[in-house]
Amino acid sequence: MALDADATLGDAGEFGLIAELVxxxxxxxxxxxxxxxxxxxxxxxxxxxxxxxxxxxxxxxxxxxxxxxxxxxxxxxxxxxxxxxxxxxxxxxxxxxxxxxxxxxxxxxxxxxxxxxxxxxxxxxxxxxxxxxxxxxxxxxxxxxxxxFQSPVLRSGARPGDVLALTGRQGWAAGGLAVLGRGFRSPRVLVEAYRRPEPPYAAGKQAAEAGATALIDVSDGLLAEAGHLAEASGVAIDVRTGAFEVPEPLQAVGAALGADPLQFILGGGDDHALLATFPDLASVPSGWHVVGEVAEGEGVTVDGGAYEGPTGWTHF
Amino acid sequence: MALDADATLGDAGEFGLIAELVxxxxxxxxxxxxxxxxxxxxxxxxxxxxxxxxxxxxxxxxxxxxxxxxxxxxxxxxxxxxxxxxxxxxxxxxxxxxxxxxxxxxxxxxxxxxxxxxxxxxxxxxxxxxxxxxxxxxxxxxxxxxxxFQSPVLRSGARPGDVLALTGRQGWAAGGLAVLGRGFRSPRVLVEAYRRPEPPYAAGKQAAEAGATALIDVSDGLLAEAGHLAEASGVAIDVRTGAFEVPEPLQAVGAALGADPLQFILGGGDDHALLATFPDLASVPSGWHVVGEVAEGEGVTVDGGAYEGPTGWTHF
CATH class of the missing domain: 3.30.1330.10 (PurM-like, N-terminal domain)
Structure with missing residues (x-):
């Protein structure tokens, strides 16, 4: 992306600026x-x-x-x-x-x-x-x-045919943030998930040892991170919403705020879940859930089509 | 130092806060x-x-x-x-x-x-x-x-009888900052020294190899850094003003601003000169200038007595 000489950070956006810095x-x-x-x-x-x-x-x-x-x-x-x-x-x-x-x-x-x-x-x-x-x-x-000690698992190793898998809570912190933003303090489990995320710290090394082809943590939103993986790897990623069980507190928040609770899962960051690709179903380790698949092409789809909701967080 | 429960960072000062954090x-x-x-x-x-x-x-x-x-x-x-x-x-x-x-x-x-x-x-x-x-x-x-690759040289190794030595420009950046603060842009050599300091990058390893007993860079002011060395090592340090040659541009700034140019040297940071102690005169490497000595006791003196001018920079 070419930027005007007088462009501001607001014009460039976070990723535009980083691309220039790199x-x-x-x-x-x-x-x-x-x-x-x-x-x-x-x-x-x-x-x-x-x-x-x-x-x-x-x-x-x-x-x-x-x-x-x-x-x-x-x-x-x-x-x-x-x-x-x-x-x-x-x-x-x-x-x-x-x-x-x-x-x-x-x-x-x-x-x-x-x-x-x-x-x-x-x-x-x-x-x-x-x-x-x-x-x-x-x-x-x-x-x-x-x-x-082993080779690090990068964002760029996903290949067509890989399966996409997730581990750790996802969407809980976004739900907590949403209720705090409305002035509420409950459901307490979501507010606490926002205040003190519990990343699956043991799962990164586990994925590496299981042969993960790509790995990223979800801090900017699940679809945004899937997009980072897809772009770095030169592949297309499809996320299947049927793979997610929407936990009860997120359903309650969705109902109270009039929002689709799936938005917290697809667009939320801050839980620091891990998203990885593995060569096949057999290599997905215990504790990981298959949530999509990798194909030839580019970009991220949801259930095979475009997603219209928020996909993540931008810094400028 | 004990701090009240409702103390602010301003109350604690930088070093008070750091002491608490450590x-x-x-x-x-x-x-x-x-x-x-x-x-x-x-x-x-x-x-x-x-x-x-x-x-x-x-x-x-x-x-x-x-x-x-x-x-x-x-x-x-x-x-x-x-x-x-x-x-x-x-x-x-x-x-x-x-x-x-x-x-x-x-x-x-x-x-x-x-x-x-x-x-x-x-x-x-x-x-x-x-x-x-x-x-x-x-x-x-x-x-x-x-x-x-060798043992790092800490602040805490100075011993009574050691000599204190300095390398790199000292006081130039402080002089440049002083003229900028008055709205001037010259002497240009001082303003440039403030804008682009030239730390003696090769001298740290040189000092370590020469057997320096303690080593610090001057970022908070020469006397302030000498104080850090003295405190960490449990010794007294005397700085001799006769050891410094006051460069002509600093003399000019002193005359223009009505200030003792030695203040820039003793109180100035930002040049990132190196200050070290060595066991004896013979071990002081080429390019270093002896500017004082280490004795039993505590604190920093200038020419054997207390110094009344500014000794450095504080962050809160």
């Missing part, structure tokens, strides 16, 4: 995977170092009246740990940058840090550095380093 | 150096991975009317690359997070990225990942990974 940064022999996948992979003897970075901005990625500081900490850690999971790696070490107004209570920052450390500890990962500075709004910048 | 984060057997030094060092077979992270906020760490986007990119890279230098390591890979308003011109972001990549390329380091998102103000979050 052109500027050159890799080298030590970069096995550079910008464009869930994480970068660096050549290190006896296993690779895997590194990924994410930003969270108050009011956009979290609200202090919707989640406690510890919740925000848990979520910030989870979304980064999930990026290593999505490579088939094991998260080990993290850094945190915290930019915040001078009138932010120290207690908030400490509770945030405690929640963050707690989520990391559940995986045996630790925070090894950081930076704090003053800013008008809270911006949290996390970088996570992991190790990967 | 208490929360536990290391593990793989963390050779965790929070509190210039960078974290992680145990990796055949050399260690060194990682450090930094934030820059518009209006606080840079101004778009004082420096071009490429300048800001150069500076953001330099200050991070310098942190690896300050461990005696070699910078290899970086990630960038960019939070910015939607009306930021794409050209600014791209020029920033080009400047950043250019500074990295001068060392053979490369950008391997990143994140972009929307925010009210520009926040740049950089993480740098490096390798270290």
């Amino acid at each position: 052109e500027i940064f050159e890799g080298d022999d030590h970069v096995l995977v550079g910008p464009g996948d869930d994480a970068a992979v660096l050549r290190i003897k006896h296993g690779h170092v895997v590194v990924s970075t994410d930003l969270m901005v108050e009011g956009r990625h979290f609200r202090r009246d919707w989640a406690s500081a510890a919740d925000v900490g848990h979520r910030a850690a989870a979304q980064n740990l999930s990026d290593i999971n999505a490579m088939g790696g094991t998260a080990r070490h993290l850094t945190i940058g915290l930019a915040a107004p001078a009138d932010l209570p120290v207690a908030w920052a400490l509770d945030f840090a405690r929640g963050f450390a707690e989520e990391c500890a559940s995986l045996g990962a630790t925070v090894v550095g950081g930076d704090v500075t003053r800013a008008d709004e809270i911006v949290i910048a996390v970088t996570v380093l992991g190790q990967c | 208490e929360i984060f536990e290391g593990d057997d793989h963390v050779l150096v965790g929070p509190g030094d210039d960078a974290a060092v992680l145990r990796i077979k055949h050399g260690h991975v060194v990682v450090s992270t930094d934030l820059m906020v518009e209006g606080r760490h840079f101004r778009r009317d004082w420096a071009s986007a490429a300048d800001v990119g150069h500076r953001a890279a330099a200050q991070n690359l310098s942190d690896i230098n300050a461990m005696g390591g070699t910078a290899r890979h970086l990630t960038i997070g960019l939070a910015a308003p939607a009306d930021l011109p794409v050209a600014w972001a791209l020029d920033f990225a080009r400047g950043f990549a250019e500074e990295c390329a001068s060392l053979g380091a490369t950008v391997v990942g990143g994140d972009v998102t929307r925010a009210d103000e520009i926040v740049i979050a950089v993480t740098v990974l490096g390798q270290c």
Whole structure:
């Protein structure tokens, strides 16, 4: 995509900007995977170092009246740990940058840090550095380093004939966000799913060992991520809605808000479920659910046709 | 330092907050150096991975009317690359997070990225990942990974009897910042030193190989960094002003602004000079200048007495 010289970030969109940035940064022999996948992979003897970075901005990625500081900490850690999971790696070490107004209570920052450390500890990962500075709004910048002993599973390996499979809760966090946005605090299980996602941390390595051909975590929305897989792999992906059992709390929210609860599942991110392709049904591991298939072509369809609802989240 | 439960970040100050955070984060057997030094060092077979992270906020760490986007990119890279230098390591890979308003011109972001990549390329380091998102103000979050094949040189190794030595320009960037703050654009050499610092990238490894006992880069101000060394090592440091030759442009700025030019040298950061201690005069390598000495005791003195001027920069 060519951009005008005076285009703004709003004009370019997140992916337009990234596409431009990737052109500027050159890799080298030590970069096995550079910008464009869930994480970068660096050549290190006896296993690779895997590194990924994410930003969270108050009011956009979290609200202090919707989640406690510890919740925000848990979520910030989870979304980064999930990026290593999505490579088939094991998260080990993290850094945190915290930019915040001078009138932010120290207690908030400490509770945030405690929640963050707690989520990391559940995986045996630790925070090894950081930076704090003053800013008008809270911006949290996390970088996570992991190790990967087998080949990392990229977005680009899906082949026609593969099956598409999902593991982990999907749509719950989006349902929780929807009720919070209407001023409600229940169903509590969905609100908690938004506040403290529970990514399937063991499933990335499991998928890699089972021979997954492509792997991604669902942070921008299920159909959006399927689109990333399809584009990177040069294939078409069809998602079958009959594969999803809509859990009762999502049905209740759909009924209360007058929305199709399937929208939360197809368009929702934030649960950090894992989406993978496997060469055949027999190779899909325990705990994974087949939700679609891979064919020649391009783009994402739902039940064989175009999908008109929201497919995910955009940053600009 | 004990903080009240309702204390703000402004109350705690940067170092107070960090001290609290460090208490929360536990290391593990793989963390050779965790929070509190210039960078974290992680145990990796055949050399260690060194990682450090930094934030820059518009209006606080840079101004778009004082420096071009490429300048800001150069500076953001330099200050991070310098942190690896300050461990005696070699910078290899970086990630960038960019939070910015939607009306930021794409050209600014791209020029920033080009400047950043250019500074990295001068060392053979490369950008391997990143994140972009929307925010009210520009926040740049950089993480740098490096390798270290010998033992890293920490802040805590200075011993009584050691000599204190400096390499790289010192005070130039502070002089440039001072003239920009008064609305001037010259002396140009100082303004350029602020816009594009030239850290002595080869000197960190040089100092490590020469047997430096402690090492730090000067980003918060020379006396402030000497204070960090003294505190971490449990020693007293005396800085001798007679050791500094005040360069002509700094003399000119001092005369124009009615300030003692030595203030720029003693209080200035941003040049990312390196400050180290060595066991004796004979071990101080070529290119380094002896600027003081280490004794039993605590704190930093200047020419044997207390210093009343500004000693550095605080973030809250």
